[in-house]
Amino acid sequence: MGIIELSNINKYYYMGENALHVLKDVSLTVEKGDYLAILGPSGSGKSTLMNIIGCMDVSDGGEYYLDGESVHNAKEEELTRIRNEKIGFIFQKYHLIPTYNVLQNIVMPLLMRGLTLKEAHEHSMEIIHMLGLSDRIEHKPSELSGGQQQRVAIARALVGEPAILLADEPTGALDKNSGIEVLKLFQRLNDMGNTIVMITHDLGVAEHAKRIVKIVDGELTIQEK
């Protein structure tokens, strides 16, 4: 059994009378230690799928098991715990809390688990160092470049040692060099044993992954590699 087991996942958006069928019977299995790229054109439903995988949104039918736990019928409290313990989510728009500094943003998931600020800080030192943010921990997100903000978001996603790392267009808002940096980092994380699912509309980016699936109009099509 894979770490992610999606079967017949559907998602509709209701716009008045019309229902927009965004995900059509999507089934997907991701094994532990996998590095998967979901490739598709804009509007194909990539983000929608990723949000469901990351427990940020709910599906309209279908089954979803994450690391052995059933998500499709989980209660809010369970989802909260799963989000905190199992998932590291990197948003396209970073989504850092603007009033907290880099360190606080990074340690937030640990504080949720009941660690003290001191413990959380010690715990996250290694990741902060690895992402080259050691001399930026007092800065506010607004004082950082896009690439740096993305690294803070990655650090926050990694700090809780999640079962899977989900990244929605991690390079989308970055310049070429920063993008390559992030992809190198992902490669390293995967080499260290992390399971990664990444979304992209760029085949060049997707090719860094071990495996690519294509999504067109809400349907997963070819499984490559």
Added chain:
Amino acid sequence: MRKRELLRLVWQNITQNKFKTVMTSIGIIVGAATIVMVIAIGKGGQMDVADQFKNLNAGAIDISCEGAGKESSSSGRGGFGGFGGGMPGGGFSDGNSSSENSGSGGRMPNGGEMPEGGKMPDMSQMPEGGEMPDMSQMPEGEEMPDMPQMPEGGEMPDMSQVPENGKNSADGESTEGATGKNDSAREASESRENDNSGNRGDRGNRNGNFAMTESTEQEIITLTDEDLTNILAGDVGASEGTISYSTRSSIEGGELEEATTYTIAGVQSNYAQISNLTMAVGEFLTEEANNNKEKSCVLGANIAAEIFGSAIDAYGSILYIDQRIYVVDGVLESMGSVSSGISPDDAVFIPYQTGIKYLVGENADPTITIIADDVEHLDTVITATTELLAEYYPNTEFTYEDAGSKMEAASASNEILTMLLIAMAVIVFIVGGIGIMNVMFVSVKERTNEIGILKAIGCSQKNILLEFLLEAGAISFIGGVLGMLLSLGITPLVRYFDVRVELSLAAFGAALAFAVCTGVIFGFYPAYRASKLVPVEALSAE
């Protein structure tokens, strides 16, 4: 999440963006301050009204003989002691035609009083206490060309003839009075007093008419303590009473640089008790002092301060009233403004008999104040007293004024004030509440995105709500406290404009509780709504 970490975050959120915190608080500050001020000003108003009547005795009835003491150059109308201390009707005033003085105005020789000044052009210009010598001797039936505008009852000259021809029918009472029979005059007088119209000007006019119509028969007497004894012994329904008069006289001594004229009140020893006066130092004039005609005095609070600097300095000192030496036996507590007339704060009290002997002599115009045993039935007391006095003075007209009706009016207006205050408070609470609500709602709504992030990284709904609850509570509390400080700051300013402000713990408590409750509720609600959303929805909220 640990409480300490949560509190740290809350603290950080509040302190880091000080500008935003202050902006958010301003609505709360203003709301809380307004609530405190409205309650304080309303309470001040209420207490003002209450204070004015605090030394007014509900059962007090003042009896005076209009026109007595007419020769007195200093005391125009010596109806001092009105309402057992309320001193209404210009008791202390110098007999000018202030609109408060019932029936004041130029004095007529036979005790008749002219209607309030102005309506009779040439009379209104009469000097105070001036006499109009020939009124009573006016030839009957002769028109008085200068008084075409005589109010009520029309032609003056005819009035003296009314008893004969009964022509004057413009005013029922007047006609009745004009029959010249004391009985009916008295009835009229009673009905006049009992209807308590409260319209002093009107009363004055009627008094004037009376006096005029009876000018040939009215006998003016000077009330004495013997009359008081007779009334109290006469089973009229009053077992307590006092007699007093007021005059004005020059005083020297203390820190005064030159002789200054003050109001002097000649009173008996029980006056203080009947008028609810309290002593700051020393004691009130004793029975003995009265009997022995001792030259001692008790000073009102303002007078003591003016002449001696303070009550303590005044106590035991001496001063000169009309060039005679008096010892200050005591000083009154400040009584504040009274419902009407002049406050006891501005009077010098001397023993009744002392004043008769040295100051007013035959010209005293005393007022007898009796305290009805049953406050509910002042009218029966007045009727009984009228009958009793008629036995002694069949040809004399007495004026009765009772405090009860005044107090009724006061308590009615007090009720209106209270209602007004409540209405105002409700409005302020609503307006303040809407202000707080808006500010809180917007500032939390703005952070829907942050709530989305917290949810995405696995923050429980409980912790999210707790954080926002604490923040809203803290900001509201800070705002509430700052609002109170603001109201403390405004208070001297408002007082500067002579508005009485009574700050109270209750007002502070109400304002703070309201600010915190409103702030928390309206800070909590949008946070609650956002925390219910799935993370994506919260994150995509603008």
